[in-house]
Amino acid sequence: MPELPEVEVVRAGLVSVVAGRRIAAVQVLHPRPVRRHLSGPEGFSAELLGRTFGEPRRRGKFLWLPFTDGDAVLAHLGMSGQFRVNEPGSPDARNTRIRFAFDDAGPELRFIDQRMFGGLSLSVGGAELPPEISHIARDPFDPDFDLDAVTAKIRKRRSGIKHVILDQGVVSGIGNIYADEALWRSRLHWARPADSLSRKQVRELLSHAHQVMADALAQGGTSFDALYVNVNGSSGRHALNVYGREGRPCKRCGTPIVRERFMNRSSHLCPRCQRKR
Numbered sequence: 292m293p294e295l296p297e298v299e300v301v302r303a304g305l306v307s308v309v310a311g312r313r314i315a316a317v318q319v320l321h322p323r324p325v326r327r328h329l330s331g332p333e334g335f336s337a338e339l340l341g342r343t344f345g346e347p348r349r350r351g352k353f354l355w356l357p358f359t360d361g362d363a364v365l366a367h368l369g370m371s372g373q374f375r376v377n378e379p380g381s382p383d384a385r386n387t388r389i390r391f392a393f394d395d396a397g398p399e400l401r402f403i404d405q406r407m408f409g410g411l412s413l414s415v416g417g418a419e420l421p422p423e424i425s426h427i428a429r430d431p432f433d434p435d436f437d438l439d440a441v442t443a444k445i446r447k448r449r450s451g452i453k454h455v456i457l458d459q460g461v462v463s464g465i466g467n468i469y470a471d472e473a474l475w476r477s478r479l480h481w482a483r484p485a486d487s488l489s490r491k492q493v494r495e496l497l498s499h500a501h502q503v504m505a506d507a508l509a510q511g512g513t514s515f516d517a518l519y520v521n522v523n524g525s526s527g528r529h530a531l532n533v534y535g536r537e538g539r540p541c542k543r544c545g546t547p548i549v550r551e552r553f554m555n556r557s558s559h560l561c562p563r564c565q566r567k568r
């Protein structure tokens with residue numbers, strides 16, 4: 292599952308590709324990625340025709356491609372959704388599902404999705420913020436992110452701190468990997484009740500989450516999953532400190548990293564640096 296830095300890499304890569312370009316044709320090669328669109332694949336193609344893209348936007352892990360008319364295409368990357376840019380007439384990569392051609396006859400935008408949990412949908416009135424994701428809180432990269440308000444909200448919750456920072460209605464963009472990384476940087480155990488933490492601890496945790504994602508972004512994302520690639524087909528090279536490092540020494544104290552069960556996933560932590568107390 293791509294997390295915020297990976298989605299931001301995709302967004303940034305799409306700016307020069309789509310902004311200001313008018314759609315000349317949309318070919319839906321498989322109906323599943325447009326299953327959220329009520330009028331089906333033909334309707335999706337017909338309704339997008341002739342529209343001009345603005346600059347792609349993102350909130351948390353959600354990406355949308357606004358049109359200059361106020362609507363947008365909301366992209367669900369799911370487990371394996373990707374965008375690629377290809378010259379018209381060039382062969383499709385495997386699992387190409389949707390192809391956009393533009394009236395300038397320049398490079399096409401193609402949506403590729405192996406497992407097809409993702410897809411694209413037309414979001415009416417969604418250019419500024421798609422109504423489908425209006426319940427998603429601002430992420431730490433958002434200029435209007437309110438650190439004090441989010442800190443206060445988190446400290447009212449009794450659940451374990453990791454559970455709370457993964458709640459996309461509280462703060463968006465933090466997924467399992469970066470939650471583990473931020474908790475390790477903050478020396479906090481994932482199960483610590485959120486309301487037992489000081490304001491300083493929560494502020495520091497949010498800053499670490501922001502920083503670890505910014506570091507990943509600066510390095511083109513994290514190469515944890517070969518399915519995830521940017522629009523050029525290359526993956527990032529950000530190194531992780533704790534996630535996926537079970538049994539290997541903590542980079543701070545040398546104690547072997549452990550993996551604990553968390554929801555249906557796992558949490559990686561240093562049992563010495565991150566005590567439950």
Ligand SMILES: [Zn+2]
Pocket residue numbers: 541542543544545546561562563564565
């Ligand atoms: Zn340690």
